[in-house]
Amino acid sequence: MALAGLPYSPARPQNLEQPAEVTRVAVEEPITPIPEPRPWDPLKVQLGERLFKDPRLSRDNSRSCVSCHDLSGNGASSNRLDQDPDGSTLPLNTPTVFNSSLSFRLGWEGRYRTLDDQAAALLQAPHVMNSPVAEIARRLNSDPDIRGQFVVVYGRRPDADNIVDAIATFERTLLTPDSRFDRWLKGDANALSPLEMNGYRLFKSLGCVACHQGVNVGGNLFQRHGIFHPLASPKPELLRVPSLRNVATTAPYFHDGSATTLDDAVRKMGLAQLNSTLTDEQVKAIVAYLGTLTGTFRGKPVGTAP
Numbered sequence: 001m002a003l004a005g006l007p008y009s010p011a012r013p014q015n016l017e018q019p020a021e022v023t024r025v026a027v028e029e030p031i032t033p034i035p036e037p038r039p040w041d042p043l044k045v046q047l048g049e050r051l052f053k054d055p056r057l058s059r060d061n062s063r064s065c066v067s068c069h070d071l072s073g074n075g076a077s078s079n080r081l082d083q084d085p086d087g088s089t090l091p092l093n094t095p096t097v098f099n100s101s102l103s104f105r106l107g108w109e110g111r112y113r114t115l116d117d118q119a120a121a122l123l124q125a126p127h128v129m130n131s132p133v134a135e136i137a138r139r140l141n142s143d144p145d146i147r148g149q150f151v152v153v154y155g156r157r158p159d160a161d162n163i164v165d166a167i168a169t170f171e172r173t174l175l176t177p178d179s180r181f182d183r184w185l186k187g188d189a190n191a192l193s194p195l196e197m198n199g200y201r202l203f204k205s206l207g208c209v210a211c212h213q214g215v216n217v218g219g220n221l222f223q224r225h226g227i228f229h230p231l232a233s234p235k236p237e238l239l240r241v242p243s244l245r246n247v248a249t250t251a252p253y254f255h256d257g258s259a260t261t262l263d264d265a266v267r268k269m270g271l272a273q274l275n276s277t278l279t280d281e282q283v284k285a286i287v288a289y290l291g292t293l294t295g296t297f298r299g300k301p302v303g304t305a306p
């Protein structure tokens with residue numbers, strides 16, 4: 001089919017350490033299960049989580065990372081496009097922070113290689129936090145409580161490096177293992193219904209898996225969008241293929257948030273990327289399969305309200 005020449009072998013994520021556990025996995029499958037989170041230094045993770053929720057990271061104290069990346073829901077927001085501090089809309093839809101450490105690049109265009117670089121950039125970005133890290137360090141230094149927490153964890157006061165390090169370390173814990181599909185990959189033959197199984201077969205036979213593959217079912221290749229037919233806003237042309245982990249919970253879809261339902265996104269993908277008009281049955285099966293990619297965070301399914 002039209003996919004000849006597309007790279008197929010999953011690239012190793014740049015910012016992922018070796019998985020802590022080696023599981024019995026169906027090795028011939030092009031998708032691998034999410035590893036259990038590693039036991040990161042718990043005090044560092046706690047500090048990172050505190051920063052992730054701290055509005056002092058934004059210039060006008062109006063927002064924190066969770067304002068757009070809701071950890072009790074899908075790790076993103078449900079808005080088509082979020083807003084900058086002045087109230088104008090951002091050019092790109094907010095992606096989920098769940099499992100982002102497993103992607104080889106970060107952001108829609110894959111501009112950043114590590115969570116540290118991404119966090120440092122978002123802190124300074126005028127339309128996100130709009131706050132130089134040195135200024136954030138100054139603010140945190142004037143709060144004895146959080147300053148003390150930095151001293152315990154890093155042996156020094158908050159500074160540009162350890163602020164970013166704590167946030168990035170926390171983000172590395174945001175993995176969502178134990179989806180039904182991962183259970184199937186690990187050998188539980190009953191984890192998927194016949195319809196979902198059929199959807200997975202179509203996902204492979206139609207060629208979706210040529211771009212959406214590896215541990216994140218995406219996140220390891222750059223591709224153009226709208227190859228056969230226009231998909232969404234034409235710019236940017238080249239995107240990091242998004243991960244489809246937890247995709248049933250992350251509507252709306254595409255870099256401009258233009259597809260409101262998963263059904264719609266799947267149908268458009270078939271036409272735009274594979275030149276195939278999917279039948280209603282095919283769409284139904286694929287959507288059912290994608291629903292099995294919803295994992296768990298802190299023991300509950302991603303996307304469910306607390």
Ligand code: HEC
Nearest residue numbers: 064065068082083092093094095100106107108109119122
């Ligand atoms: C105003 C909403 C908003 C806020 C606040 C925000 N983000 Fe984001 N985040 C975004 C958008 C939009 C993108 C996509 C940017 C791009 O692709 O260039 C993004 C992308 C990301 C990604 C990349 C995810 C991936 O898999 O590609 C990470 C990680 C991330 N943000 C972490 C953070 C952290 C840490 C903070 C707090 C310091 C933060 N975000 C604050 C909107 C926001």
Ligand code: HEC
Nearest residue numbers: 207208211223225232239241242253254255265269270273
């Ligand atoms: C040639 C590579 C390629 C193929 C083949 C492909 N996709 Fe995609 N997929 C992409 C890219 C690139 C995007 C991002 C498009 C955008 O945001 O504008 C994407 C986005 C998506 C999204 C939305 C994800 C989100 O979070 O916004 C879904 C769902 C999806 N694809 C499913 C599929 C399905 C199902 C198939 C097979 C019918 C498929 N894709 C085939 C490259 C591909």
